[in-house]
Amino acid sequence: MTQAVVSLNSGSSSIKFALFTLEEPGNPRLSAGGKIERIGIAPSLAIRSIAGETLHAHIWADGAGLSHAELLEYLFAWARGHLDGHEIVAIGHRVVHGGTEFAAPCRLDEAILAKLEKLCPLAPLHQPHNLAAIRAIARLAPGLPQIACFDTAFHHDKPEIAARFALPRALHAQGIRRYGFHGLSYEFLIRRLAELDPVLASGKIIAAHLGNGASLCAIADGRSVDTTMGFTALDGLMMGTRSGALDPGVVLHLQTQLGMRAAEVEELLYRQSGLLGVSGISSDMRTLSESGRPEAEEAIELFAWRAAREAAALAASLGGLDGMLFTAGIGENHADVRARICRRLQWLGVELDAEANARNATVISDAESRVRVLVIPTDEERMIALHTLGVLQGGSA
Numbered sequence: 001m002t003q004a005v006v007s008l009n010s011g012s013s014s015i016k017f018a019l020f021t022l023e024e025p026g027n028p029r030l031s032a033g034g035k036i037e038r039i040g041i042a043p044s045l046a047i048r049s050i051a052g053e054t055l056h057a058h059i060w061a062d063g064a065g066l067s068h069a070e071l072l073e074y075l076f077a078w079a080r081g082h083l084d085g086h087e088i089v090a091i092g093h094r095v096v097h098g099g100t101e102f103a104a105p106c107r108l109d110e111a112i113l114a115k116l117e118k119l120c121p122l123a124p125l126h127q128p129h130n131l132a133a134i135r136a137i138a139r140l141a142p143g144l145p146q147i148a149c150f151d152t153a154f155h156h157d158k159p160e161i162a163a164r165f166a167l168p169r170a171l172h173a174q175g176i177r178r179y180g181f182h183g184l185s186y187e188f189l190i191r192r193l194a195e196l197d198p199v200l201a202s203g204k205i206i207a208a209h210l211g212n213g214a215s216l217c218a219i220a221d222g223r224s225v226d227t228t229m230g231f232t233a234l235d236g237l238m239m240g241t242r243s244g245a246l247d248p249g250v251v252l253h254l255q256t257q258l259g260m261r262a263a264e265v266e267e268l269l270y271r272q273s274g275l276l277g278v279s280g281i282s283s284d285m286r287t288l289s290e291s292g293r294p295e296a297e298e299a300i301e302l303f304a305w306r307a308a309r310e311a312a313a314l315a316a317s318l319g320g321l322d323g324m325l326f327t328a329g330i331g332e333n334h335a336d337v338r339a340r341i342c343r344r345l346q347w348l349g350v351e352l353d354a355e356a357n358a359r360n361a362t363v364i365s366d367a368e369s370r371v372r373v374l375v376i377p378t379d380e381e382r383m384i385a386l387h388t389l390g391v392l393q394g395g396s397a
Helices: 068-080 110-117 127-140 169-173 183-196 248-256 262-271 274-279 285-291 294-318 328-333 335-343 354-358 380-392
Strands: 002-010 015-021 029-037 044-049 054-059 086-095 146-150 204-210 214-220 223-227 323-327 372-375
Touching (some): 002 380, 044 068, 068 127, 127 146, 146 380, 183 380, 204 328, 214 294, 274 294, 285 294, 294 335, 323 328, 328 335
Parallel strands (some): 086 146, 323 372
Antiparallel strands (some): 015 029, 029 044, 214 223
16 A cells, blocks of 8 residues: 555645655655635636546535535545545645644644644734644544644744834743745745756745735745745735735724724735725636726736835845746736736846747746746645655654
8 A cells, every 4th residue: 555645735725636656755646636715705626636637526606604624524524535545644634724833744742732732823814723623633543643844934034133123122031023934935936946957056036925825935055035024914915805004093094093802903914905995806816917997907006016115125135136926816827917026126127928828838038138037836735745745754744
């Protein structure tokens, strides 16, 4: 029987999963994977083999009320009858927030789960779903090792100056600081870039993880130097439904002048803002691009403007710029958004090849561009598998 690990990425509106076999030491091989998406609307499940064959598909047309845990129970039940020849030895999870304590992947137990529960207010769109998945699997398969892989870990040793808010020192000591997120994605990107262009991988890079959640990271010699997300995954860029960076005076105004309660402000900033709030149409960039309405155009333009503005700031943190990487749903697939961002960064030496960009090529910069621009599909699931294997073997990925 072939041993395997499962990577599970339980997000705010989707659950991504992948099965990796362990036939070669240190090299987990993707066997199958899939996604449950549109959670909270009309969830749909698709499971595919490595060859792209659809192994199973299901749509819950009236499933808006289904929880992540209930959907995982369905997935687990299907897997039990369709994993012929595979023994699952561990499940690795993306956990968005590790706080100041968790700087490396670790095996989960009740004591660690209790600590991670306390971080839920710092990542309300993600952490509760991450932990719900862990608890659901603990009920379904007691004793199966589960490994937490933290999105904050990649940024854990960034310069102290980049971790501080201009708040009293006592608050910083209590953990009110800039953490940074999307670390598993950035970690994979740097590994992949080292294969594609080792010289560039050791240079000064801005990586753009642009999806429903979005952030930028300044990376020098493979290490995080600065990033747009901070204390929570609400900070930084405009996102699908999140506002991104906001004058804190707006929050005070909403509460003191408009009478909004803290829970209402949280709902507004996390779930009703961003592309959805500005457009009044959708949080999905594809829908907005096809809309033709001026509100949709304004939302797209604001998204690109904010991304370019933050990228310029990160170039200052790096002290220069050698390369830029685009990844995630928008970053990998939306040529127009990439072009809008890069046009605003021409003064930094960014020049796109329009034809290469239009076909989502790997290298989309012009041959004369001082800054090399690449599109690299992220693979957080593989990064989770590598970390999971590392913990099982008592080492690191």
